Amino acid sequence: MSFTVDVRRRALAANDAEAEQLRRRFAGERTLVTNLISSPGSGKTTLLEATARRLAGRATAAVIEGDVATELDAERLRAAGLPAYQILTGGACHLDARQIGKALTAAAFPRVDLLFIENVGNLICPTTYDLGEDFKVALLSVAEGSDKPFKYPAIFARAEVTVVTKVDLLPHVRFDLPAVERQVLSLNPSATLLRTSSATGEGIDAWCDLLLERAARKRA
Amino acid sequence: MSFTVDVRRRALAANDAEAEQLRRRFAGERTLVTNLISSPGSGKTTLLEATARRLAGRATAAVIEGDVATELDAERLRAAGLPAYQILTGGACHLDARQIGKALTAAAFPRVDLLFIENVGNLICPTTYDLGEDFKVALLSVAEGSDKPFKYPAIFARAEVTVVTKVDLLPHVRFDLPAVERQVLSLNPSATLLRTSSATGEGIDAWCDLLLERAARKRA
Numbered sequence: 001m002s003f004t005v006d007v008r009r010r011a012l013a014a015n016d017a018e019a020e021q022l023r024r025r026f027a028g029e030r031t032l033v034t035n036l037i038s039s040p041g042s043g044k045t046t047l048l049e050a051t052a053r054r055l056a057g058r059a060t061a062a063v064i065e066g067d068v069a070t071e072l073d074a075e076r077l078r079a080a081g082l083p084a085y086q087i088l089t090g091g092a093c094h095l096d097a098r099q100i101g102k103a104l105t106a107a108a109f110p111r112v113d114l115l116f117i118e119n120v121g122n123l124i125c126p127t128t129y130d131l132g133e134d135f136k137v138a139l140l141s142v143a144e145g146s147d148k149p150f151k152y153p154a155i156f157a158r159a160e161v162t163v164v165t166k167v168d169l170l171p172h173v174r175f176d177l178p179a180v181e182r183q184v185l186s187l188n189p190s191a192t193l194l195r196t197s198s199a200t201g202e203g204i205d206a207w208c209d210l211l212l213e214r215a216a217r218k219r220a
Numbered sequence: 221m222s223f224t225v226d227v228r229r230r231a232l233a234a235n236d237a238e239a240e241q242l243r244r245r246f247a248g249e250r251t252l253v254t255n256l257i258s259s260p261g262s263g264k265t266t267l268l269e270a271t272a273r274r275l276a277g278r279a280t281a282a283v284i285e286g287d288v289a290t291e292l293d294a295e296r297l298r299a300a301g302l303p304a305y306q307i308l309t310g311g312a313c314h315l316d317a318r319q320i321g322k323a324l325t326a327a328a329f330p331r332v333d334l335l336f337i338e339n340v341g342n343l344i345c346p347t348t349y350d351l352g353e354d355f356k357v358a359l360l361s362v363a364e365g366s367d368k369p370f371k372y373p374a375i376f377a378r379a380e381v382t383v384v385t386k387v388d389l390l391p392h393v394r395f396d397l398p399a400v401e402r403q404v405l406s407l408n409p410s411a412t413l414l415r416t417s418s419a420t421g422e423g424i425d426a427w428c429d430l431l432l433e434r435a436a437r438k439r440a
Binding site: 039041042067069072073091120121124125141143145150152153154168 | 342
């Protein structure tokens with residue numbers, strides 16, 4: 001087993017080195033990069049669709065989309081007006097920095113103000129792979145239950161922003177929002193929590209304002 | 221990379237060998253073993269709570285519970301009357317056969333008719349790790365969206381049973397049940413699909429009948 005751990009440690013070190021190169025590139029291009037991580041079906045793609053509508057004309061944006069299989073999400077995002085490059089991991093459970101570097105080259109990405117990386121739907125494995133992002137965003141749908149931050153602590157400890165999604169479903173599910181806030185803040189006292197519904201639009205302005213403010217700060 | 225792949229292949233081969241030992245043990249004990257796999261928050265624990273209530277007095281049952289962190293799920297299941305042994309993976313994204321073997325020894329599990337293994341919340345990584353189960357069960361909550369089988373094909377291809385959960389939320393979410401059925405059956409033509417709501421009890425009888433019928437067949 002220690003042999004396996006060692007292989008994993010070396011893979012993570014190699015990833016960190018590639019992520020630092022990406023971070024320098026994104027700094028030079030003044031692109032704000034977010035790494036969106038959640039369970040499958042928490043609403044990452046739907047949030048990005050709503051974000052594209054709200055940001056139109058205010059900032060340029062693009063997406064690198066990670067999935068085990070299918071180009072469905074990239075197609076949805078392109079239909080929403082976002083340039084989207086699909087990475088198919090072929091079974092792998094997370095994106096890595098090398099894949100992001102290749103995507104940027106292959107796609108000849110336009111210089112954008114905001115680059116969203118939508119990671120593979122998985123609350124565990126993507127957490128430890130730095131992709132050169134400015135910050136990680138964890139999404140948690142109210143349909144998933146309010147015990148998740150303590151059950152999956154690594155991502156909620158590392159995400160600067162936790163977005164509680166699908167709050168339009170709150171009347172129909174058992175979900176203790178204050179309990180989630182307490183868990184997230186105990187794991188990461190400086191975390192920002194947002195509550196959103198891509199269906200009703202609730203919270204989308206606050207999310208976009210946060211992005212635009214952070215993007216302006218990076219350009220300054 | 222090929223080095224990493226080779227390490228992974230050897231780990232899977234070792235796991236398969238341990239799983240075969242477990243399978244022989246479970247055959248000898250006439251215990252029906254299911255391996256429940258889904259995203260975080262799809263309702264695995266809640267389904268097992270509802271199952272425990274419905275099976276009380278009709279079959280003996282126990283649970284091996286896999287989580288990255290916290291004993292919350294095992295505590296819930298014990299409160300529902302199910303003997304539950306918690307495995308904490310400490311960050312690992314799936315259970316393996318060795319952990320199951322250790323749990324059976326450490327816990328001195330009673331011989332039961334039904335052993336449920338609730339895997340770590342993750343729709344990807346647990347798929348390839350045989351735990352000696354009779355069959356895998358994939359859960360998909362209607363809040364997760366109806367594109368999931370094609371987006372995460374490996375688990376839906378391998379699961380004998382797909383349980384669509386939280387159908388009480390159908391009036392409040394966009395979810396195309398016939399589309400999900402078409403995807404699952406195209407991935408696995410012999411799959412059984414069930415629709416359930418642990419909140420209303422819909423489908424719980426059909427699920428328990430399936431388990432009892434399979435358990436009786438194994439004892440025969």
